[in-house]
Amino acid sequence: MGTSSADQRKIVTGDNGYVLEDVPHLSDYIPDLPTYPNPLQDNHSYSAVKQYFVNEDDTVAQQIIVHKNSPGGTHFRRVGPRQKVYFESDEVHASIVTCGGLCPGINTVIREIVCGLYYMYGVNKVLGIEGGYRGFYSRNTIPLTPKVVNDIHKRGGTILGTSRGGHETSKIVDSIQDRGITQVYIIGGDGAQKGASVIFEEIKRRGLKVAVAGIPKTIDNDIPVIDKSFGFDTGVEEAQRAIDAAHVEAESFENGVGVVKLMGRYSGFIAMYATLASRDVDCCLIPESPFYLEGPGGLFEFMEKRLKENGHMVIVIAEGAGQELLSESMHTMNQQDASGNKLLQDVGLWISQKIKDHFNKRKKVLNLKYIDPTYMIRAIPSIASDNVNCTLLAQSAIHGAMAGYTGFTVGPVNGKHAYIPFYRVTERQNKVVITDRMWARLLSSTNQPSFLNPKDIIEAKKEEQPKTQLLDGDSVSDEPTSKENGK
Structure with missing residues (x-):
């Protein structure tokens, strides 16, 4: 040796x-x-x-x-x-x-x-x-x-x-x-x-x-x-309460939409696992998976389809998701807190307003409830x-x-x-890899669009290319593509 x-x-x-x-x-x-x-x-x-x-x-x-x-x-x-x-x-x-x-x-x-x-x-x-x-x-x-x-x-x-x-x-x-x-x-x-x-x-x-x-x-x-x-399991467990409340609110009103913002500045693990555990979430948005609002395959089109089918829906969004879409607030994107973390805009409030504006323009009834349980989750035993x-x-x-x-x-x-x-x-942060099986399981569970075009998928695979593709996203390379926590 x-x-x-x-x-x-x-x-x-x-x-x-x-x-x-x-x-x-x-x-x-x-x-x-x-x-x-x-x-x-x-x-x-x-x-x-x-x-x-x-x-x-x-x-x-x-x-x-x-x-x-x-x-x-x-x-x-x-x-x-x-x-x-x-x-x-x-x-x-x-x-x-x-x-x-x-x-x-x-x-x-x-x-x-x-x-x-x-x-x-x-x-x-x-x-x-x-x-x-x-x-x-x-x-x-x-x-x-x-x-x-x-x-x-x-x-x-x-x-x-x-x-x-x-x-x-x-x-x-x-x-x-x-x-x-x-x-x-x-x-x-x-x-x-x-x-x-x-x-x-x-x-x-x-x-x-x-x-x-x-x-x-x-x-x-x-x-x-x-x-x-430690704390991750508790965070996912407590997030269920917020999702349950959003689901009750949404299904109680005509075209009810519950939006829940969860922790996840750079990594969407809590949002992903809370969504998989809940079974009541229609769409999960995380920092690792870019999404768009307008046009074919966008969030608004999916929402209109899901509301027509079910009459209500629940959206879970991680706090770091969609930050690139907040163009009007980009001047704050380079500010940091004392730990060096980017100060993020409240994507939950932003996306809630965007959804309301979209349906108002189309003169469609919408009852949206926004829940942010972040500090309630962080503070519990x-x-x-x-x-x-x-x-x-x-x-x-x-x-x-x-x-x-x-x-x-x-x-x-x-x-x-x-x-x-x-x-x-x-040296780096652990992130959800959207070309792995765990994210595919989530997409299958919610039946939401991936919001990725074929070019995006090719680029994502290039960035996370392992030497050998194995089950559940594990790889034999020195830098694993992901670690499916808690499976």
Whole structure:
């Protein structure tokens, strides 16, 4: 096996095309670090487990479906407790920070990091950083104990508060150093993970024995590599309530139309899965699939046809869909929030008005109801499946930090949790691929037009061309065309 140091990335190569994209380790830049027996070996909770330490060489394959002649492919280091740890329990002074927008499950992750450190590793010094990254040097901190966090998973939001962007890396690391913090757990989306990567690099530059672990948070499910981000299931579940309300309103009036705007700035996963789960949606519009309003094959023509057939219809639209059509508002398209995200126009209000104008011009009766449940969805506690996912993420991050791994994000890859280097989750965004089977399933379910002409389909296939086409959009290429989350 060989190791590449290009771009300071830990790439281990093996036989038959095997590639391990490894994560940094404290021993990479701090020589002669002592190790200690893992206290889990004396933990009564794990006494009945046959093998509670994972093999050091265990990896998780990025691609689960391959052909017999496929190369070995990309792998990531498997999560789990190691026999040797690089921190003594009394030495650990952990900190937890939450960044970016709200998402169901943040409090569950906080709770499980605190309880996992305490009950698995005997760590009793955990600090909550208030108000996002800037809280390291400008806000109060909260001592976190199992008693403090006991019931927080039943609440939405984050008990630590959050913010977007605007932090100074050197001040953050100064604070980490001054406070004697040895483990930093960062809960946030791609922007927060980019920040975590920069913080890790500064810690490494200073030669500090501080492990930096990321827990990816995005309700949009737009973080690449991982199967699914926490909060996504809850978001899809709660979106059903808005769709149900839109459907009841629509079918109760002559030519009733319910329009529901869901989250999805760049990726339409929530809109797509909520549509597939609902069965009451007639049309789903997402950022990845361009659509048009006027003319043959356009949205208005489809609406007239569906209303004539059924007398009512429901439209689900992701917040980032159709932004290119808002020509009168293009002057705001290049403005950004503190996290670097584009400030989008309210496409739900815009399309609702366009629909009303179209039918008014034709002197046709239309009863349209517009529902935007975004902040109601983001603010609720997580459902059972997300709570389980949050527990696994938190404990996996703890095991990694205790074992000396750093500069990593943790997440499920093909159903098995893995340690993923920061650059893999920040280099691009996970998006719905409209030439994959999942989108075809949606089109079949709603029986809506694809709004794509043959030229658009050819171009889309060129952009996402895999080496070999496989079932359900999976591919044996290093960059998969899609990952059908939660199938």
